Amino acid sequence: MKVALVHELLTMRGGAERVLRILARTFPDAPIYTLLYDEKKLGEWFPKERVRPGIKNPASFNHHRYLKQFPKVAEAWDFSEFDLVISSSSAFVHGIITNGKPKHLCYVHSPARYLWDRTHDVVDRASQGPLGFLKKIYLESTFHTLRRWDAEVAPRPDMLIAASKEVQRRIQLYWDRNSDIIYPPISDDWFVKAPNNQSPITNHQFLIVSSLVDYKRIDIAIHACNNLKLPLKIVGEGPSKAALQSIAGPTINFLGYKDHDELKQLYRDATATIVPGKEDFGLVALESMASGTPVVGHGEGGITETVLDGVTGAFFDAETPESLMEILHEFDPKKYSVQKCREQAEKFRESEFVQKLHSSIKTLMSNGH
Numbered sequence: 001m002k003v004a005l006v007h008e009l010l011t012m013r014g015g016a017e018r019v020l021r022i023l024a025r026t027f028p029d030a031p032i033y034t035l036l037y038d039e040k041k042l043g044e045w046f047p048k049e050r051v052r053p054g055i056k057n058p059a060s061f062n063h064h065r066y067l068k069q070f071p072k073v074a075e076a077w078d079f080s081e082f083d084l085v086i087s088s089s090s091a092f093v094h095g096i097i098t099n100g101k102p103k104h105l106c107y108v109h110s111p112a113r114y115l116w117d118r119t120h121d122v123v124d125r126a127s128q129g130p131l132g133f134l135k136k137i138y139l140e141s142t143f144h145t146l147r148r149w150d151a152e153v154a155p156r157p158d159m160l161i162a163a164s165k166e167v168q169r170r171i172q173l174y175w176d177r178n179s180d181i182i183y184p185p186i187s188d189d190w191f192v193k194a195p196n197n198q199s200p201i202t203n204h205q206f207l208i209v210s211s212l213v214d215y216k217r218i219d220i221a222i223h224a225c226n227n228l229k230l231p232l233k234i235v236g237e238g239p240s241k242a243a244l245q246s247i248a249g250p251t252i253n254f255l256g257y258k259d260h261d262e263l264k265q266l267y268r269d270a271t272a273t274i275v276p277g278k279e280d281f282g283l284v285a286l287e288s289m290a291s292g293t294p295v296v297g298h299g300e301g302g303i304t305e306t307v308l309d310g311v312t313g314a315f316f317d318a319e320t321p322e323s324l325m326e327i328l329h330e331f332d333p334k335k336y337s338v339q340k341c342r343e344q345a346e347k348f349r350e351s352e353f354v355q356k357l358h359s360s361i362k363t364l365m366s367n368g369h
Helices: 015-026 070-076 119-126 132-153 165-175 218-228 241-247 260-269 283-290 321-330 338-346 350-367
Strands: 003-010 032-037 051-053 084-089 103-108 159-162 206-209 232-235 252-256 272-275 295-298 313-316
Touching: 003 015, 015 084, 015 283, 015 350, 032 070, 070 132, 084 350, 103 350, 132 165, 159 165, 159 350, 206 218, 206 260, 206 283, 218 232, 218 241, 218 252, 218 321, 232 260, 241 252, 260 283, 272 283, 283 295, 283 338, 295 321, 313 321
Parallel strands: 003 032, 003 084, 032 051, 084 103, 103 159, 206 232, 206 272, 232 252, 272 295, 295 313
Antiparallel strands: none
């Protein structure tokens, strides 16, 4: 069976890209189609020989510049040489055209957040500062056009797989389609060696691992740790980095990208990993628990499907610094067992994901789902 993989953007390392790595290992001969490809950022994970970018030699890797182009680029790809296309979609690539040959299985990380449930937040933030009024007019018009396209192409995939119950809910709400759930996997190499973070913790030290984008609400954690004067390490890159650095106090440390081994050690050394925004699913929470470290997260969305409140982590109620501060101020790491954190993460292993994915593919290919 000849397979192609399709992924929105290969411009930064995030949870969706970690899922694609596992898909790429599962189908080692499959080419990877993507709208934008930054070899410097993702070449180690996805070598250029395997990647087929839709926009070649882009002037910038800021995807906002190409929003209006993306639908046409996605629709222009020709997949007629393949038997199966697996798309990994957060915005546009569920709209590729296959017309039933090949079959199209779409793994949905979420319908585009900025087109649906976060439209007003995005527009309001963009409209601040110089030329804000013009930006607002442009975005409102662009989002309206893209939202119509998004809904129109929703019937195209032959099968939809949702990354969580939260994503499944949005698929039903915005696209009026049913979907199955296969939780994103945590790579098996997180379980190769037992964590060594069983020594007594003398000083609180919190960690964030995230793409630095507005909707992740990292600003909440920065304000909370500023106010409590708590050490916070932030791993990741993204377009919001400069804005976040501008509000960070002396206890906040931006570390940029870290490789796998460095990241493992950072998780193990942390008192807890903070997930401040409402997540579609949240692989970071699983990586933290696999490292034996509990999670502090906003108690809505996908994180409630992975973290056990009071057992492997703690939830705060509102997306505000004050709500997070209540948890951090009282947080006692001795309440959380390394073993229980690891056991919870074990439920989301890569092997489980691959087995369920193959089962869905078999169903799709055998009965024309």
